[in-house]
Amino acid sequence: MKHHALHLQKLLQSSAWFSRNGIFRSGLAWLMSICFLLGGPQLLPAADDEMIAEVQPKLVKIFGAGGLRNLYSYNTGFLISSEGHIATIWNHVLDQNTVTVILHDGRRYEGKVLGAEPGLDLAIVKIEETQLEHFEIGDPSSGSTFPLAAPGTRIVAFSNMFKVATGDEPVSVIQGVIAARTKLPTRRGAYESSFPGEVYVIDAITNNPGAGGGIVTTVDGRLLGMIGKEVKNADLNTWVNYAIPISHLQQAMTEIMTGNFRSSKNTDDEKKTAGRVPLFHSTDFGIVMLPNVVPRTPAYVDRILPGSAAEVAGLKPNDLILFVGDELVQSCGEFLDQIGRLESGGKVKLIVRRENVLITSELPIPRKSRPPAKPLR
Template identity: 25%
Template structure:
């Protein structure tokens, strides 16, 4: 049976300088005093005390990236690929303060990490998080980081798209990623993507480029997922994600024609349910195909997931994003499934993700 997964092979570079990458993130300390300054300048002055530049030293060399303070205990969010394997981490604040960073937890699935510095509370100004689920295409944003080692650099742009899927550091994808045209380059990794209220809406992580430099297509890990991951890393040192155990793709015109579906039906086609996995145990069925007289396999029957816990799902990216953001192993979710011209509901008890996979 053909795979129904929708994957486009592209060159996606983790935006790190040297072996690693990091970009500074800044805190909220008041608006610019000059009323003639731009909104972007006011955001920078407001948040820059909370952004850090990070130098990472390891046996294979050194690298630079970014991060930002999230609480008064000195916890700092950055990318997993920035600090993994580090033997010594140097954290610099915009006022020149230097501190050693200690790794608290790593999450390669989401490419996020939390480190901690030991500084007085008055030096630690946490950034506020915005709601990444409320973003809109065209919304103005700013990014702060250390592109090519140029510390505390501000770039501007817009939200180009939402609900993108990008690769994690394991076989799993990161759903709900934010696409932006704000200039992001090696060294921006781990720095904040902010709205014009100075709230973190994402963590700059990847660029789509053949040259490892800005092409106007950058990606940030959404703030709602970042908050969940950071909290679990601080509490447990690791993150457990839930697992449905399916592979599949989106409904398209060929699917609609092949299965005689309503033209407005959207959802995730279940290509296969892992035998013995949560979805298979709950009753989700593999798609069925037949060869036509030209020897080409055609879809003849398939389960289509249209909602999870009442929230409409139109793509695998949205399904992955919902599972990572809203659920934990052991939770039971209700799937709305279109099967044989009717809607049914199936209750699925989620299990922990296997170590590496290409499925949800």
């Protein structure tokens, strides 16, 4: 490649020759194409068809809640056991009792959410089937781990972005490179992501609607990470493409599959709220939520009461509430719970999504006396 680059440099320095002969543009384009074909593969190793064909059967398409107010209703997932355990992203698509899971060959199953860890953006869905091709996750306690990949590693991303597959069609395949390993600045809702750890930032457009729960592998098919949510920096107005390393998810995956898992978020919340009576309701701030018709109805604002704190703060119907303070909101029920736990006085910060823009609002918290706690049984 270095040899080809030196020749290209000399020829570019002789551009006057191209101009005099009237072939500068066409000749330059032809020359650059030849150099890329000769030298490119030496720098950019690509995944081969055999590897892609081996990985595709381990991917699934997930269809569930959504379709409401332009909220997409599909995810991607990947099999992590021969008995039908599927890892996927924890988001609104799982906001119903069951989801539809479609395998690579078009077979359809009813899937149930076995468990989730919202703090890791991870959920495990189970279908009733055996002898399925899958990724070996292993048991971290026995020393089976997934080493972190370094920046510069070539990757291949698999996902059902934009619902390209609804039956036996293969999911999309994109090639790219790991640009960096870093933490997303989720503080204050800069990004709509609750994952606190280090992620792979990818130099490829991987995080599209439906891509969440897809996978990133090396060019030889080794599992590296799970594609995250669509996230946008509110200050910079930029999107980020990232994947969560499997090493951060491995333990939770194993514990959920074996029934030994308890969400750290639920445990913390139970400690904070044991016996407490909710002090506030969303209507105390002038916010009327969308009816909570399914277990995890998205936290959409239905209407704003005239003259309320919410109206003064600029909140509007159809806003999707993402954060209360620094806490990610996954559903209408979660929003009402978090509002109920607020303490009297001060202010509460809400992050909402309006169309494709993240908006921050502060609302004053009314002063109230908390009722006596209910006795614990």
